[in-house]
Amino acid sequence: MNNASLQQRKDNAFARGQGTLTHAYIEKARNAELWDVEGKRYIDLGSGIAVVNTGHNHPKVQAAVQAQLEKFSHTCVMVTPYESAVELAEKLNDAAPGETPKKTVFVTTGAEAVENCVKIARAHTGRSGVIAFQGGFHGRTNLTMGLTGKIAPYKAGFGPFPGEIYHAPYPNEYHGVSTEDSLAALNMLFTCDIEPGRVAAIIIEPVQGEGGFYPAPPAFLQALRKLCDQHGILLIADEIQTGFARTGKMFASEYAGIEPDLMTMAKGIAGGFPIAAVVGKAEVMDSPLPGGLGGTYGGSPIGCAAALAVLDVIKEEQLCERALHVGDRIVERLRSLQTRYPQTIGNIRNLGAMIAMELVRDGDVNQPNAELTKALVGEAAKQGLILLSCGIRGNVIRFLPALTITDALISESMDLLEQTFDALM
Numbered sequence: 001m002n003n004a005s006l007q008q009r010k011d012n013a014f015a016r017g018q019g020t021l022t023h024a025y026i027e028k029a030r031n032a033e034l035w036d037v038e039g040k041r042y043i044d045l046g047s048g049i050a051v052v053n054t055g056h057n058h059p060k061v062q063a064a065v066q067a068q069l070e071k072f073s074h075t076c077v078m079v080t081p082y083e084s085a086v087e088l089a090e091k092l093n094d095a096a097p098g099e100t101p102k103k104t105v106f107v108t109t110g111a112e113a114v115e116n117c118v119k120i121a122r123a124h125t126g127r128s129g130v131i132a133f134q135g136g137f138h139g140r141t142n143l144t145m146g147l148t149g150k151i152a153p154y155k156a157g158f159g160p161f162p163g164e165i166y167h168a169p170y171p172n173e174y175h176g177v178s179t180e181d182s183l184a185a186l187n188m189l190f191t192c193d194i195e196p197g198r199v200a201a202i203i204i205e206p207v208q209g210e211g212g213f214y215p216a217p218p219a220f221l222q223a224l225r226k227l228c229d230q231h232g233i234l235l236i237a238d239e240i241q242t243g244f245a246r247t248g249k250m251f252a253s254e255y256a257g258i259e260p261d262l263m264t265m266a267k268g269i270a271g272g273f274p275i276a277a278v279v280g281k282a283e284v285m286d287s288p289l290p291g292g293l294g295g296t297y298g299g300s301p302i303g304c305a306a307a308l309a310v311l312d313v314i315k316e317e318q319l320c321e322r323a324l325h326v327g328d329r330i331v332e333r334l335r336s337l338q339t340r341y342p343q344t345i346g347n348i349r350n351l352g353a354m355i356a357m358e359l360v361r362d363g364d365v366n367q368p369n370a371e372l373t374k375a376l377v378g379e380a381a382k383q384g385l386i387l388l389s390c391g392i393r394g395n396v397i398r399f400l401p402a403l404t405i406t407d408a409l410i411s412e413s414m415d416l417l418e419q420t421f422d423a424l425m
């Protein structure tokens with residue numbers, strides 16, 4: 001069995017829509033390292049797309065899951081519940097930013113969490129409109145695809161899209177969109193497209209993820225909070241990629257000191273086990289009727305056991321502090337690479353361990369170098385380094401290491417990145 005033959009079988013068996021970034025078929029994973037079926041070792045700077053913040057197979061998470069498997073694996077929390085789900089909801093309610101009492105609903109995927117935020121916001125406000133941001137990513141289901149602000153590949157050929165969704169420009173300093181520009185555009189939406197009294201919610205990623213790793217200025221998030229309060233609109237923070245210590249805080253909204261009305265949680269919540277949640281102000285969360293929310297697997301016992309262990313590990317191993325350290329180390333190395341390639345590495349930015357390098361031509365922000373980005377991802381994988389790309393222009397390398405990655409592995413991964421970069425230039 002080798003990677004090439006597995007890729008051949010995959011190409012024959014999978015719809016091409018579910019693409020793969022590399023042809024490395026993984027057999028074993030530990031912390032920030034992977035080994036494929038040919039015994040080749042990789043340093044993983046993608047963490048399964050920001051999922052294993054606590055590293056692959058963290059011993060505590062593994063032990064918690066194994067212990068739960070000995071007891072039971074599924075009963076459905078809506079039929080015969082169990083304590084771990086209650087405990088997890090209590091802990092998530094406490095962890096969410098702000099002092100207002102919170103409640104939780106469990107689902108299975110990130111997209112489902114986003115969908116439920118919209119349902120809850122509509123039920124609470126009796127309004128239908130939702131405003132999202134250009135370049136945003138909220139999922140691939142019908143409603144979340146409508147919220148997602150990027151056509152290829154997420155929306156191409158999949159229309160018509162659900163109604164009453166509007167997009168505003170996301171503030172983006174590097175691309176010349178200021179906080180004021182975005183706020184002015186929102187006001188134009190209210191003037192030209194939908195009156196604020198019909199808007200149920202505004203949904204925003206505090207750091208735009210798939211769209212290119214652009215952090216929203218805290219002043220913008222604070223202004224959004226104010227705008228929402230002024231018009232009775234609910235503010236939804238999509239923290240699916242930014243959550244669980246990734247940015248150096250438990251949730252990125254904390255940097256702006258805002259309290260969202262509703263938040264999505266997924267990915268890093270459970271170290272690789274599929275569980276997701278909406279956490280929000282209790283009064284808002286209780287708007288839908290009993291039975292109006294949920295799902296067969298929402299809050300699965302395995303997911304709850306893993307998530308409780310992840311929360312312990314984040315605290316015990318001080319992963320918020322560690323995320324800042326990891327971010328600093330990687331950014332330091334990227335900046336030194338940038339001094340050698342100033343015309344190509346247009347911008348380096350990070351919030352904790354959510355780190356990005358934007359590649360351009362001739363130092364020009366308006367000439368995205370998507371070809372080099374793709375080549376770098378492909379070549380790095382051959383050299384044993386898993387990198388992810390992102391960005392609406394396809395020209396951003398994003399770094400999402402496990403927060404438990406060792407300093408030695410960070411150094412080795414940056415050496416590999418430099419070598420790969422040199423070879424391609």
Ligand code: PMP
Pocket residue numbers: 049109110111112114137138139140205209210238239240241266267
């Ligand atoms: N929102 C954000 C901000 C995301 O990053 C993602 C996944 N990349 C999603 C929603 C969708 O999550 P899932 O793939 O688990 O449905």
